[in-house]
Amino acid sequence: MATCLVIGNAKSGNAAARLLNQKGYTVTLTDMQRIPDKEELETLGIRVVDEGHPDFLFNDDYAFIVKNPGIKYSVPIIRYFVEHQVKIYTEIEIASWYAEKFHYGAVTGTNGKTTITSMLYECLKANGRCEAAGNIGTPLSELALKYGNEEKDIALELSNFQLLGIESFHPEAAVVCNLAPDHLDYMNSVEEYYASKFRIAMNQRGDDWFLRNVDDPIVMQYARDLKCKIIDFSLLRTDTPLCIKDGCAWLFDKRLFKLDDLKVVGMHNVSNAMIAGAMAVKLGVSFKDVEQALTSFKGIEHRIEYVGEKNGVSFYNDSKATNTQAAAIGIASFPKNILLLAGGHDKGIPFEEMRAYDDRIKCCLAFGETKAKIAEIFTRSKQCETMFDALNEAWQMSAPGDVILLSPACSSYDQFDNYEQRGDLFKEAVLKIIHE
Known part of the structure; x- marks a missing residue:
């Protein structure tokens, strides 16, 4: 059997290595960090090269490379294989080879992907054979390894990084829910970023x-x-197949749900529910079951998530707002008196879109790498070093009726491992304030 190299461990690389090993490939898994389950992987027959990428890795004749989606193509080991015209896939493509009876509702776009995927998963539960995978947390390769050729409906969230590495992956329902500048620290241009999203429909x-x-x-x-x-x-x-009329969302003139019955707030969530509902119908869920699932959905963690209240001040965790458009949606959810916590890793995207909400911002407490850039956007702002400093400043200046909103408009990588960790630590700090 052919030889392949998996670059980057994490969840997806580990799952891809295990799947390919099971299918008979000679697999090497390499990572710049120590791989915790190295001994177990080696027992399975996988060669593990961790804590660096030594030169001998370039000596083998690989049928293809599997790249962790977060690794840039400019990294030397990836650039070498690009220059030598070795095929480079992500684990989504690999998994699709060995899961021929999986049916995909595939979701990408700049904002709302996780909410749509979560809503779709709740709808698909009515058919009793569903899973959620991809960028939402579970690698698709893990499901392919577990279920093989069983019939499964998959709610699949896909980043453009994952889509760059597909070749034959084929979803039965797909969406690019919206587009705005993002990931300009990874992509060569915003046009390249937009085009990469539409790879979701290429097959x-x-x-x-x-x-x-x-x-x-x-x-x-x-x-x-x-x-x-x-x-x-x-x-x-109201002239599109999927639209809003008379306070309801309709697909082909059949009701998906009543807007007033949704438990999540905001027109962006109406759009998310419309997309999820239509995709579920395509995958065989009845309109009745779609409506029940969508009107029972209570939202996802880290997206305009209510944390608590003290002395008339409300706290909201919107850590998943990792770009300007997402932060603008979070800010637009509140009419006034917002103490905004924003900042983080600089992805090279502009923040001007948030200027339109300046009159709602009592003060922006900007933190992290981008604190100076974000502070310039708002009339009332203050620069802080860390998110925790920003939270403490916001609490000190707050008054009854204020909203303290963490909506960073940036990724978390300057001070945190990911947006989940950032959101969790924010909530912990808020709960300390509430209970002290």
């Missing part, structure tokens, strides 16, 4: 569905020459 054909957001001009610019069935949707128009 769709015939009766496959692509849900097209006609309210988003950038989506409309890139959603061209698709070879599948296009299902247009809108929050503003």
Whole structure:
């Protein structure tokens, strides 16, 4: 059997290495860090090269490379294989080879991916054979290894990093929910970022569905020459197959849900529910079961998540807002008196979009690498070193009726491992304030 190299351990690399090993490949797994389960992997027959990428890795003739999606193509070991024209995949592509009976509702876009995927998963539960995977947490390769060729409906969240490494992956329903500048520290241009998102539809054909957001001009610019069935949707128009009329969301003139019955707030969540509901219908869920699932959905952690209240001051965790557009959605959820905590790793994206909400911001407490850039956006602002400093400053200046909102508009990598850790630590700090 052929030889392959998996670069980057984490969840997805580890799962891909195990899957390929089971399928008979000669697998090498390498990572710059120590791989904790090295002995177990070696017992399975996987060669593990951790704590660096030594030169002997370049000596083998690899059938293909599996790259962790977070590793940039500019990293020397990746650049070497690009230059030598070795195929480079992500684990999504690998998993799809060995899960021929999986049916995918695939979700990408700049903001809302996790909420849509979570909503879709709740809808798919009605069929009793579903899983959630991809960027939402569980590697698809892990499911392929576990279930093989069992019939499964998969709610699949995909980043553009994962989509850059696909070749034959084929979803039956797909969406690019919206587009805004992001990941400019990884991509060569914003146009390249946008184009990478539409790889989600490159293998769709015939009766496959692509849900097209006609309210988003950038989506409309890139959603061209698709070879599948296009299902247009809108929050503003009533002439699209998926739309809002008379206080309800409709798909082909059949009701998906009543807007007033949703437990999540904001028109962005109405759009998210419309997308998830339509994708679930495509994957065989009844309209009745879709409506029940969507109207029972209570939201996801770290996305405009209510943490608590003290002395009339409310605290919200929106740590998942890792770009400007997402932060703008979080800010727009509150009419005034916002003490905004924003900042983090500089991804090279502009923050100007948040300036439109300046009148809602009582004060922006900017922190991290981007503190100076974000502080410039708002009339009332103060620079802090850490998120915890920003929270303490916000609490000191707060008054009854204020909202303390963590909506960073940046990724977390300057001070935290990921947005989940950032959100969890924020909530811990808030609960200390509430209970002291």
